[in-house]
Amino acid sequence: MAGSEEPLVRLVGVTKIYQRGEVQVPALRGVDLEVTAGEMAALMGPSGAGKSTLMNLIGCLDRPSSGAYLLGGRDVARLSRDELAAIRLREIGFVFQGFNLLPRTSALENVELPLLYAGLRARERRTRALAALERVGLAGREHHTPAQLSGGQQQRVAIARALVNGPRLLLADEPTGNLDSRTALEVMALLQALNREGLTVMVVTHEPDVAAYARRRIVVRDGRVRRDEPILPRCAAADLSAWRDPDSDLTGDLPCG
Amino acid sequence: MWLMAVRLALRALSRNRLRSALTALGVIIGVAALIITVALGEGARRLIEQQIASLGSSMLIVIPGASTTGGFVGGAGSGRPLLREDVDEILRLAPAVRYAAPVDRTVAQVVSANLNWSCQVLGTTPDYFLIRDWAPARGRLFTASENETAAKVCLLGQTVAHNLFGSADPVGEMVRIKQMPCEVIGVLAPKGQSAMGTDQDDVVIVPALTLRTRLLNQSRQHVGTIVIAATSEQDLPLAEQQVVQVLRMRHKLADDQDNDFTIRNLSELMQTQQRVVQTNATMLRNVAAVSLLVGGIGIMNIMLVSVTERTREIGVRLAIGARERDILRQFLVEAVVLSVSGGLLGLALGTGGAHLLSSFLDGLSVEIPAFWVLMALGISIAIGVSFGFYPARRAARLDPIEALRHE
Ligand SMILES: Nc1ncnc2c1ncn2[C@@H]1O[C@H](COP(=O)(O)OP(=O)(O)O)[C@@H](O)[C@H]1O
Numbered sequence: 271m272a273g274s275e276e277p278l279v280r281l282v283g284v285t286k287i288y289q290r291g292e293v294q295v296p297a298l299r300g301v302d303l304e305v306t307a308g309e310m311a312a313l314m315g316p317s318g319a320g321k322s323t324l325m326n327l328i329g330c331l332d333r334p335s336s337g338a339y340l341l342g343g344r345d346v347a348r349l350s351r352d353e354l355a356a357i358r359l360r361e362i363g364f365v366f367q368g369f370n371l372l373p374r375t376s377a378l379e380n381v382e383l384p385l386l387y388a389g390l391r392a393r394e395r396r397t398r399a400l401a402a403l404e405r406v407g408l409a410g411r412e413h414h415t416p417a418q419l420s421g422g423q424q425q426r427v428a429i430a431r432a433l434v435n436g437p438r439l440l441l442a443d444e445p446t447g448n449l450d451s452r453t454a455l456e457v458m459a460l461l462q463a464l465n466r467e468g469l470t471v472m473v474v475t476h477e478p479d480v481a482a483y484a485r486r487r488i489v490v491r492d493g494r495v496r497r498d499e500p501i502l503p504r505c506a507a508a509d510l511s512a513w514r515d516p517d518s519d520l521t522g523d524l525p526c527g
Numbered sequence: 528m529w530l531m532a533v534r535l536a537l538r539a540l541s542r543n544r545l546r547s548a549l550t551a552l553g554v555i556i557g558v559a560a561l562i563i564t565v566a567l568g569e570g571a572r573r574l575i576e577q578q579i580a581s582l583g584s585s586m587l588i589v590i591p592g593a594s595t596t597g598g599f600v601g602g603a604g605s606g607r608p609l610l611r612e613d614v615d616e617i618l619r620l621a622p623a624v625r626y627a628a629p630v631d632r633t634v635a636q637v638v639s640a641n642l643n644w645s646c647q648v649l650g651t652t653p654d655y656f657l658i659r660d661w662a663p664a665r666g667r668l669f670t671a672s673e674n675e676t677a678a679k680v681c682l683l684g685q686t687v688a689h690n691l692f693g694s695a696d697p698v699g700e701m702v703r704i705k706q707m708p709c710e711v712i713g714v715l716a717p718k719g720q721s722a723m724g725t726d727q728d729d730v731v732i733v734p735a736l737t738l739r740t741r742l743l744n745q746s747r748q749h750v751g752t753i754v755i756a757a758t759s760e761q762d763l764p765l766a767e768q769q770v771v772q773v774l775r776m777r778h779k780l781a782d783d784q785d786n787d788f789t790i791r792n793l794s795e796l797m798q799t800q801q802r803v804v805q806t807n808a809t810m811l812r813n814v815a816a817v818s819l820l821v822g823g824i825g826i827m828n829i830m831l832v833s834v835t836e837r838t839r840e841i842g843v844r845l846a847i848g849a850r851e852r853d854i855l856r857q858f859l860v861e862a863v864v865l866s867v868s869g870g871l872l873g874l875a876l877g878t879g880g881a882h883l884l885s886s887f888l889d890g891l892s893v894e895i896p897a898f899w900v901l902m903a904l905g906i907s908i909a910i911g912v913s914f915g916f917y918p919a920r921r922a923a924r925l926d927p928i929e930a931l932r933h934e
Pocket residue numbers: 288289290295296297315316317318319320321322323324928929932
């Protein structure tokens with residue numbers, strides 16, 4: 271953590287305790303973590319370790335029970351519900367394991383949704399949503415509903431939706447959990463490409479194969495960070511072209527590293 | 528933004544078309560009942576006003592016999608008969624009385640050259656036409672001297688004229704009433720239905736003495752009833768008081784004796800009818816209020832169900848940056864769209880229903896003032912907002928994490 275530059279994400283002694291009836295469930299027991307802009311980090315650990323809880327805190331969906339969370343230098347604990355919503359709208363993109371697209375709603379409208387909440391006019395919404403869909407390789411599918419799209423395509427719509435307001439941080443909670451390995455590879459190649467363009471990416475996964483595409487590996491267990499190390503990332507685009515699939519939406523000629 | 532919200536709400540509601548329709552039913556019925564009340568209430572009031580005007584609002588009827596407590600006439604012949612002289616004395620001694628005319632009635636067969644028709648035959652004096660504000664459409668009225676001589680002349684109501692002569696002009700033709708040949712000297716202007724629903728044009732009018740002496744073979748001194756017009760509507764109570772005094776004096780009634788005659792006040796009768804109409808309107812209005820309330824509760828209920836069903840969707844919206852007010856607006860607009868759709872359907876249904884009902888009730892015109900159309904829409908919006916607010920606020924206050932974890 272060299273130098274004077276403020277990290278994008280800084281957690282100091284963060285705990286999160288869930289109240290389940292009478293019982294208190296500690297999900298995070300003191301997490302210190304810094305993520306600098308431009309990183310691509312994989313968050314690993316067994317089920318119930320607290321990975322999702324951590325992501326939700328970083329994504330401003332929730333506030334820590336104690337400790338401090340500074341996002342771009344701002345203390346999130348002091349922000350109101352509406353201020354948190356504004357941060358989620360403009361600075362953070364969320365991608366979930368279950369895609370979480372609105373059913374019976376076209377890909378285009380799903381991607382337009384954050385723009386709608388940002389108060390953009392219809393014409394502006396349309397052009398930006400179409401550009402985002404094109405960026406994730408779904409040009410021509412804008413009027414398909416989630417039911418008419420494959421899992422990989424749905425996840426790419428979700429990524430387009432997360433990107434459309436130009437966030438600084440992309441949080442993906444097990445984005446490949448519901449996908450076969452080939453499609454998972456496509457999604458990772460996309461995330462890698464986005465990261466190379468400057469987007470900070472954090473991916474939760476419990477698959478080492480998936481984590482191998484990140485440049486940093488953070489292991490969480492029992493609500494604590496157990497290991498945090500840089501790794502040499504594999505190149506997803508190169509792996510993808512190794513599949514030699516002529517039907518692939520991606521060109522496979524994206525340079526890595 | 529709002530337009531977009533309305534469009535999205537319409538889409539969300541059309542996904543559950545049957546449920547939406549059932550939910551809106553309360554509002555549909557409520558608004559329809561409201562519109563029918565207004566439409567027919569207005570029409571009925573106008574009809575009654577017309578009828579009061581057509582009867583002459585300053586009219587009294589004197590009937591022989593004491594009245595019962597209910598205001599109806601006791602057994603026939605229980606009192607003293609009314610006399611021709613009573614009419615003259617009322618005119619002479621009661622300054623608030625402008626006109627007075629004897630009226631006798633019978634039902635008889637009336638025969639023209641080749642047709643016959645059974646109808647009411649009414650015997651009276653020329654004052655009667657002034658009291659009823661009833662002029663001949665063609666021909667002329669009979670004169671006082673024709674009455675005194677019991678002349679064989681008559682006037683036909685429109686219905687009778689039509690049934691005996693079709694489109695031909697009956698004036699100058701002869702008809703037979705019972706066995707009496709009689710010249711038609713005029714046809715009366717149409718009067719339409721009375722408040723009791725009888726056809727006032729289904730009548731033949733002859734001089735009072737013609738009816739009593741030639742058709743009824745009764746004493747020329749007696750009269751069946753006396754119809755009286757006051758000098759003005761305001762003077763009606765005064766006229767009634769004066770008529771009572773004159774008749775009590777002529778009947779030599781002591782102070783402790785009850786009247787042996789009855790005076791009916793037609794405008795009171797009309798008022799009674801108006802009250803009946805108003806009672807019905809009030810009842811319908813209560814039905815409207817109750818269904819609107821039930822409709823509102825239905826909307827609240829279904830919106831709560833909808834919020835629960837769509838908890839995950841709300842979580843997703845919150846996660847991508849929706850603020851509380853965005854979610855609040857979404858569900859509030861949905862509730863309002865639901866209730867306003869119901870309101871519009873109710874408006875259409877009520878208008879149709881009012882027209883249908885008026886086609887059964889002769890002479891009742893349908894009038895829906897623009898004010899009430901706006902009112903119905905305003906009420907629908909108010910129901911949507913007030914009953915949609917609680918579910919919408921519940922949706923807006925959801926915790927993003929909890930909502931996202933919801934299955
Ligand atoms: N909303 C919640 N209420 C109560 N307990 C929760 C809630 N969310 C998570 N937990 C608990 O906190 C712990 C960490 O959960 P989570 O962060 O989802 O783990 P992971 O994503 O690593 O599998 C688990 O024991 C889980 O049961």
